[in-house]
Amino acid sequence: MTETPTRIARITGVDTFDVRFPTSRELDGSDAMNPDPDYSAAYVVLSTDAGDGLEGHGFTFTIGRGNDVQVAAIGALRDHLVGRSVEELCADPGSVSRDLIGDSQLRWLGPEKGVMHMAIGAVVNAVWDLAAKRAGQPLWRLLAHADPEWLISQVDFRYIADALTPEDALTLLREGRTGLAEREATLLERGYPGYTTSPGWLGYSDEKLTRLAKQAVADGFTQIKLKVGADLADDLRRMRTARAAVGDGIRIAIDANQRWNIGEAIEWTSALAEFDPYWIEEPTSPDDILGHAAVRQAVTPVKVATGEHVQNRIIFKQLLQAGAIDVLQIDAARVGGVNENLAILLLAAKFGVPVCPHAGGVGLCELVQHLSMFDYLTLSGTTENRVIEYVDHLHEHFTAPVVMREGHYVAPSAPGFSATMHPESLAEYRYPDGTFWAADLAGREEVA
């Protein structure tokens, strides 16, 4: 042996990347609130001196401008990470989560919301990626087989204990293990059901909508989604078009991306009800718990869904307490990372509300599949009425991209959290000095 066995491996680097993709040029991802997104990632890589070549990767998804602010926020967390023992970190990612959320000076910038909280989420997710890689496991399997008491130790019960106690959570996780082996076999065989938003972006023509909706059914999806909320006459026509394309047996969700006040949400959804929308997503501000409750009461049997912009477990807790939602949409990169999403999944299980994650963007499908698979294996115990959003964008930039089969997410087998992007993609799309942007910006200067 050339090294002493007592050497402790430590985090040596927290490197950040401002990665932006020029998606606005194709109108991919256009909706009533976001007409021209440039899908972007504030990306972080944790490196170590363990000598095993393993890194922890994580990111916040943004839609362009401000990605630099998000990168700066991740950078502000560097001192909390560098020098820490890799083994301790990976044995207890919750300790990182608590340290970062508990930094009282940084906490002032939230608390637990917005740019600073998403930065914490990116770093915490990178720690989980590293932990799963070191364990040689895809994250879903690491979580599903983890000791329930240890999982509970990863959850911050502050501000949610009135709705979910550690004892409640432990009971849910212990009971959830019954039948785990059978479900895991089913998961490996069939995958986890997805639904697709690809046909429904606002910027698409009716012909493209029809073509993509039919394609979605042919691909095995049983649910699609349409963006709505810009113009009611257009939405009626598009909803009629979509229903005609897919027939009655396919669910069509609609998504207003927070466009409406409460009254508008009720009127607009009611107007579209004749085409049997399955859920109305983000009818209004994600902050408006009481508003969602009012909408839900008025539009039933259309279900109410939200979550991609819900800032933390405290708002989710209240959405559940108030009976405001039928469908809870976690996002892997909006809240404080895996640890907070564990709290949210436990809350959903306690209240018996199905979780149908938000995904798309950059790498959100890659991440969130792990959380839904864990949910299925040891919490909900079912995939009934549960689907993960799927959008066919930008997967090629990841080293372990999602694999879809007959409308289902195939369970990832690569160790980690599927967060790792190709170095070539970082080099090409880093803003503003990656090869793509350098050429693009130089071209604009020539024109100007």
Add this chain to the structure above:
Amino acid sequence: MTETPTRIARITGVDTFDVRFPTSRELDGSDAMNPDPDYSAAYVVLSTDAGDGLEGHGFTFTIGRGNDVQVAAIGALRDHLVGRSVEELCADPGSVSRDLIGDSQLRWLGPEKGVMHMAIGAVVNAVWDLAAKRAGQPLWRLLAHADPEWLISQVDFRYIADALTPEDALTLLREGRTGLAEREATLLERGYPGYTTSPGWLGYSDEKLTRLAKQAVADGFTQIKLKVGADLADDLRRMRTARAAVGDGIRIAIDANQRWNIGEAIEWTSALAEFDPYWIEEPTSPDDILGHAAVRQAVTPVKVATGEHVQNRIIFKQLLQAGAIDVLQIDAARVGGVNENLAILLLAAKFGVPVCPHAGGVGLCELVQHLSMFDYLTLSGTTENRVIEYVDHLHEHFTAPVVMREGHYVAPSAPGFSATMHPESLAEYRYPDGTFWAADLAGREEVA
């Protein structure tokens, strides 16, 4: 004339400053969640080519680390400002507010919360500062005498119209003008009542608490505030000490700075009830509307107060709709600036809940006095059960610092929003290159 009269003055500069004061060394400002704050400002100066020497100043208050992230967020707004007509901007600050909040790519980083929203607030407040300076009026007077219809045009009713319509708001403002002249005379004579937190920081000894509490009464304050929530035995002793120092006729508010879960908040407040606390402030997370409602129901007649960390008008709306608070505590620099605070003041007036602003920090007293004075003059019509927090920190850095007289804020007479810091203070406390920090950091290097 050497210049053509048609030249349009434009915004030419958006300069940012990372200003930090080393307050943690004195334990000033210590509470149960914030043991060692370095009071800081992410500061912005709007300059123009109008040739009148007037600038718009604004800032976000933070408590140290992360102030650089906040500065970066303000910088991300620069392109929305530079080149705009100064006259148009000052005639309609709401147009800036709408532009900034409506930037769909930046909105993703909130929406309307956290770092990005506070950055918008700093810039919007700077525009109001410039507008009031150009009008030659202190902001409170500009607002109080503004046309009600114009004021309404400054408010974003999105997501609050279910609780407050533009028509409601117009009625409140029109009715609120009755007796304006008499109230303005009263305000100029007596000022606006304040209360002081100076005696009650957690880091202070009982002797210092007693001395400062007696001093507060001698200075004319009729309310003081104690930080609580770190240790119940300590809090019981400190509350007994404070009550003994001030007697029964003085109100003592208590402030837990979000330390508790719901159950703890109820138990702890109930335990302190024998000393007749006037309100319990921030008993739990500012996001927990339903939690505050539960606490309020359990601890009455102790009042429930929150707001300094409430992210936007949508949460305030729900706190009022749910009957969750007795006292609404606006903060001048947390939400989206004057425009959003107009919405919040109107909501409070609609629901008949008194507004008692949060202040202290860096410059928060200077700013928020204008909003309370406007509230008194044209909305609430009274100062009964209304007080502005006062902390005697860092006022010397402002060119028009607050003036206290017999426990009252003297109405400012200088044009603007009282946001302007001395250039010498910026030069000394700019981090890390101001004269104070450069010497301090060099000294630390020598020691190390």
